[in-house]
Amino acid sequence: MSVSPLVWWLTIAGIVALLLFDFVFHVRKAHVPTLxxxxLWSALYVGIALAFGAGVWLLGGAEPGTEYFAGYVTEKALSVDNLFVFLVIMSSFKVPRADQQKALLFGIVFSLLAxxxxxxxxxxxxxxxxxxFYLFGLILLVTAGNLLKPESEESHSPDNLMVRLARRVFPATDTYDGDKLFTVRDGRRAMTPMLLVMIAIGGTDILFALDSIPAIFGLTQDVYIVFTATAFSLLGLRQLYFLIDDLLDRLIYLTxxxxxxxxxxxxKLVLHAxxxxxxxxxNEGExxxxAEISTGLSLSVIVGVLLVTVVASLASPKGRAQNAxxxxxxxxxxxxxVEHDPGLREELFAKVCAKERELRALPDKHRRRIREEExxxxxxxxxHEEHDRTG
Structure with missing residues (x-):
């Protein structure tokens, strides 16, 4: 698909404008987004992405349109899977709920740049x-094999190479100072855990890019479609995090x-190669x-597999137990x-009680396993002891 430099610049300007809007009107003032x-904003960003894809289809043709939607759906699914790792990082660094938006937006911007x-x-x-194409195909096949290996939250260590380097260069505090990145401790400038969270997310984003970029190049080699499908899959990821937070652990078959x-x-890449x-x-260089796999078939397989895995996850008793x-x-x-705000603590206590009721309502085989988790x-x-003491 032929794209003029003007269209390129307008597209980049539009994406930057959406990120700036997100920061100024949602992230700059720390708060916990309501459901x-x-x-609302998740639906808006998805709508923008779909409208853009419709424009590609109408102006560029059916083939580029199909490539865009296949790439967007694939990148969006990979992004949702990545949210689980972000959740582990946030929990490990004990990021207050109201400040998580800033860390997530940084992760999105860094991921887009990377x-x-x-x-x-x-x-x-x-x-x-x-x-x-052989190399990209091999990377994806190895990644697919690694995804089938069982892993736990402990396998997603937030203390990656970039975090260790940052700790060596700058002194770091163990306490937050609002959502500030630096604070003063004993007369010296020091990093807060908020900056370390952003560095940890940035380091994992680089690893995610090594998987996602070969995947979308396997669906299209049009750089404009690759860029826009990737960018629109990342936009709105912050809102999606808060929307499906309590469902992330439920998607047990997504991986x-x-x-x-x-x-x-x-x-598909190996066949194309x-x-x-x-x-x-x-074949002596010839x-x-x-047979090659068409983009239309690729889109059908991607959407079909995602529908089956999501429905199976939501219907699974094991998924409900794991989520609870x-x-x-x-x-x-x-x-x-983590939280010290009385209002947020009361909300969290209500959520804990609700999950306890879910645990008690689980089938016996799942309840027996849970009781063993002392x-x-x-x-x-x-x-409950803390709530009784402070209530």
Whole structure:
């Protein structure tokens, strides 16, 4: 699809304007978004992305339109999966609920910058070396295999390389100073945990980009479509975080669905690489006559797999049990260790009680497993003792 420099600049200006609007009107003043606010703005950003895709379809044709929607849906699904890691990082650093928006918006901006750089590098490699499709395909197949391995929250350590480097360069405090990035301690300028949270999110964003960019290049090689689909999948991610916070742990099969999708796109890339082959030791450097997977089929598979995995997750008793356990633990920790505002603490206590009722209503086999988690039971008892003491 031919795109003029003017359209490029207008698109970039529009995306920057949306980010600035988000910061000025929502993030600058720390607050906890209501369900209505998160729902309204999530729907608005999704609507903008769909309207843009409709414009691509009408002005560029059916093929670019299909490529955009396939890329957008794939990147959005990967972004939702990444929200779980953001949740782990936020919990590890005990970020107050009202200040999480600022950290999330930074993560979105950093992710957009990092992925834009990877898009430029990926496009340059594809235009120069045909064998890059083999490499991208291999990356996606390996990633799909890794997603199938069982992992826990502990596997997502917030103390990544960038955080360790930051701690070595600057002194850091253990307490927050509102949503400030730096504060003064003993007469010296020091980082607050808020800056460390942003650095941790930025470090994980780089790893996410290594998976997501090959995935979308497997669906389209049009740089404009790659960039816009990636950008619009990230816009609105902050609002989505607060909207589906209590459902993140419920999507227990999403990772498996993403593994299938990435594996499928990996195979698509390898087939395309064989079709365009010029590697000397494969078929003597000549293209291999193999069938290629169409973009329309790719979009159908992606949407179908996501629908099946999301519906299966929401209908699963195991998913309900896991969601109740994880949410109860998270809300209890926030009540005891993070939040100090009386109103927010009362809301958290109500959430803890609601999750306890869900735990008691679970089937016996799940309740037996939960009772064995003495740490969770002890944590819930501490919440009630603290509430009785302060109430």
């Amino acid at each position: 209505r606010e998160a729902s 992925r834009s750089l990877f898009i430029l590098v990926g496009a340059a490699l594809i235009n120069t070396f045909a064998w890059v 498996y669905g993403l593994a299938v999708i990435l594996g499928f796109i990996g195979v 064989l079709h365009e082959n010029n590697v000397p030791f494969i 293209p291999v006559p193999v 356990v994880s949410a109860a633990r998270r809300h209890a920790q926030e009540y005891l260790e 740490r969770l039971m002890a944590l819930l008892r501490r919440v």
